[in-house]
Amino acid sequence: MIDTVAVEQALLLLSSDLTPWLIVIPGILIGLVFGAIPGLQISMAMAIFLPMTLYMDFMQAMLFLTAIFTGGSFGSGVPAILMNIPGTSSAIATAFDGYPMARRGEHNQALGIALGASAFGVLIGYLILFVLIKPISGLVLKLGPAELFAVILWGMTLIASLSGTHMLKGLIAGFVGLLIGTIGFSDTGILRGTLGNEYLLDGVPVIPAMMGMFAASELLRLVNTPYLVDNESARKVDIRLILKGFFQAFRHPIVLLRGSIIGVFVGAVPGVGSSVSNLLSYVETKRRDKNPQSFGEGNPKGVIASESANSTSEAGSMATLLALGIPGGGATAVMLAAFAMHNITGGPQFIREETDIVYAIIFANFGQVVLLMGLALLFLPMLASVVKVPMKYLIPSVLALAIFGSFGLTGNISGPITVLVFAIIGWIFRRYNYSVPAAVIGILLGSMAEDSLLHSYQISGGNIAYLLERPITLAILTLLILSLFGSKIKSFLSSRTQDLKPT
């Protein structure tokens, strides 16, 4: 499974020359900045700096781009924690508990926990990739729309899980979100719900909608609040607390490991990847916790679950890129362009013939984790200072940033309009106790669920027996049922055993 000669060559390649490492530091910084500023995407950073890689050799180019990827994966969690703005869809679940922690004055710990979980995620993700790159890529080839739908269905169970005390209202919000997610052209070319608006042909822009629902609506609610953190003594920025948070992440190894495993395997699924993996990891952690009610109120395990999964997804998406030449998302699509610029084609032949390069990319990411930790610890105190800014200055600044960022995402005025519309909807939802996270999950998963369900229907011709021929689908559905009802089945079986015991 592991080619030891290629391992030696890869280590030699990385240690013989320090030049490739010099471009890793700016790469991580670029990623951190682009990830931390709402609206600037990791893929955008990679695309902007892609021409620079023309002057690098392939190895250097890959190190530079993966450094941006690693920095950006962590960076997108920072605004999710401090401002309730998930920089990307992969940081949604980070906001669920990270932001309540920040509001409680635990912003230092939350950022430290996110860093610890991210660093661990990247490390374990690439370690899994190192050992299992070929089996993972083989597995991805076996995935069809039925398997995708099963994974998305799993993510959809989060809607019920996030509904909180007002269960029925939460479900309504999530289901309305699912419907909103299907607005626009369907995969069969039928137009629904656009009211003749050309901006909606591709559907509701998800990330601007998310910015409006999460951040803008929350900021509108906080208009009369003087500071993000009420308690003045808790408003300090303390590197020791960030470090404490960093180590706190490792006190929950099961949560970290579960998030990492979900992240690497779901992250490898093209098109779904990190958007769903952080949700799955979050829902499983919440479901298995002794105190599930504390999730959404600032439970550190929620941040660990989300960050470990979304950072591990990077390794998963790299598996499909390197072994199959399939980009799983925007960032890996830019990497594929870098492959083309250096006349390299990803795929089984690349893995077979350039194993040392593949291993070198993987090992370089281990080094990147160390650099990420150092650079992030330098920058986090500066970013955490946002809690010291009075809300009357912070609210208009963040609202304006969200508007700029949404324009950056769509390239036209539809982004800002979407933020506005969903800010008002989100404000109404919060005011009348409809779950905003459930609605956002619905919007995110709506079109993915419809596409995969439709493709399964078309392939099977409407025959449900098709599912029985898909062992991976059945396995995922079984895991889903066990995850939902496992504890109930267990207690039912144990009560039956008790009843049958002779007294």
Next chain:
Amino acid sequence: MEFNKKILADLLVVIGLASFTSWYLLNAWFASSQPENLILILPIAVITLAMCSLEFIQQCRTGTTSAHEERETAETTGPIIGIFSIYVITLEWLGFDLATILFIATFLWLQGERRWFWIVGYSLCFGLLVTLFFSYMLPYPMPMSLFPTDY
């Protein structure tokens, strides 16, 4: 059942969500009634409508509770939503630079800031710096008033 303005707002939200669901279902149905088009929309819409009906009945039965009474008024949020809406709607006419400066300044004034130096200084610095940063980073032109643009 005590029936007042506060519960009416709750009921209107449920009615609004049910109305959107019904409209969207009909819109999708008229676009195409083939199973390929309604495979997800129809079941989700039907379940949503059933849940909205249940919620409506529950709220009518429960009537006004302490939660309704304790709910904050929207008096302070209303003007903020208003200026935020004006900011977004006028972006294309005023440009990102001028609209952002005006939005920040108005917001600060509405929130009780009366030090003109801070209002003008902060709105100008923030608006101009952020506009410059994004116009430099984004690959497409942005509407502008003070800076040159290809929009």
